[in-house]
Amino acid sequence: MTDRTWSHYINPTVKAIPPSGIRRFFDLAAEMEGVISLGVGEPDFVTPWHIREACIYSLHKGSTTYTSNHGLLELREEITKYLGTQGVQYNPRSEVLVTVGVSEALDLALRTLICPGDEVLIPTPCYVSYIPCTTLAGGVPVTIPTSMEDDFRLTADKLEAAITPKSKVLLLCFPNNPTGAIMNREELLKISEVVAKHDLLVISDEIYDRLTYIGQHTCFASLPGMRDRTIVLNGFSKAYAMTGWRLGYAAAQGDFIGAMTKIHQYTMLCAPITAQMSAMEALRHGKTPMENMVAHYNRRRRLMLQGFKEIGLPCFEPGGAFYVFPYIGDTGLTSAEFAEALLLEEKVAVIPGDVFGPGGEGCVRCSYASSVEDLTEALRRLGRFLKRRNITQKQ
C-alpha cells in the first residue's frame, strides 16, 4: 500500500453511505459547555436496580459463558409470554431469536430477506439506520414521506402509490422515531390489507411499544393474516432503560428465524449472557418500574407540548416514544440552520429533521428523555431564541 490510500480499497457502497447526521450534532455539542441536549434518543433513567441486581447475581453464580445461538430458552419463553399479551403466539424454541439490540435484529432481518435490487418501502421520517442498512444489504430503499397533516402516519394510499413489482418489504416503526407518531389498530388494518394484496413482508420495529400514551399499542403481527408475513423486532433499550446492555429480539415464522440465526451464529454467536439474564428479570418483574418511567415521559411530553404552545411553535401531538417533532418552517430557516443557530446561540441541541429522510425537513427532533428542569430551561431558551430573532410563528 505505497501509493494508494485506504480509501482506494474501501467498498464503494460503504464509501457512499453518509455518516449519521445525529453524530455531527453530538460532536458539536460535546465541544461546548452548558449545553442542554434534547438530541439523544436514550432514556435519562438508569436501569432499574432490581435488573442490575439480577446481573450482579448472575455474575456471582458464574454465568459467564456463551448461550445457545438463539439465546437462553428461559428468556425466549418470557419473550413469547410478553408477545402473547400483545395477541400473537410464537413457539419459543423455533420462532424467537435473541440479538445484540434491535440494531442487530434489523440488520439480520434485512440481510436475510433482501436479494440484490429488492425494494424496501420505508415510511419517512425514519430511524437513521433504516436507509443505510437497506443499502448495505443490497436492497433499494424506497422512501414514503409522511406529513404533519397526516400526523406522520402511513396511509394505505401512500403505500399503494409507492409499490412496484420489485417491492418486497415494508419497514414499519410505530411508535415512531423521530416523530413520536403512533398508528391505531384500524389504521394498521388498512395497511395490512395492502400488504396482503401485494404479497409484501413486513419488518415491524416495535422498540417503543410500551411508550404509548394515547390508546393501546397494536403489534402488527397480531392483525389477521399478518403473523406469518411479519418479523417483529423489539428490545430492552427503551422500555427498561437498558441501552448499554445491547439486547433485543426478533420473532417470526420458524423458517425465517432459522435463516436469520445462520447469519447470527457466524457473526455474533450469541447475545451476551449477562444481558440476557438481566432481560429475563426485566420481563418477569420490571412492569412497575417501567410503568413509572413511562408516566414520567408522559408528563414531560405534555410539558413540551404546552411549552411549544406558549412560545408559538406548532407541533402535532405525538402519541408515543419520547420525541416531539415541532415545525420550524415558519422561521425561514432550514432545519439544519435552525438546529445549528439554536446550539450556537442558546446551547440547546436538537436534531434537524432532514437527517431522518424525506418529510423531515421543516421540523426538528427534540427528545424529552431529560429532566423536567432541563426541559423547562430548554423551552425558556428556545422561546428567547425565537423572540430575539423576531420570529413570530403562525399557530
Ligand code: PMP
Ligand atoms: N429502532 C429504533 C426506532 C430506535 O430508535 C433505536 C435506538 N435509538 C433502535 C432501533 C436501536 O435499538 P437497540 O438499542 O435495541 O439496538
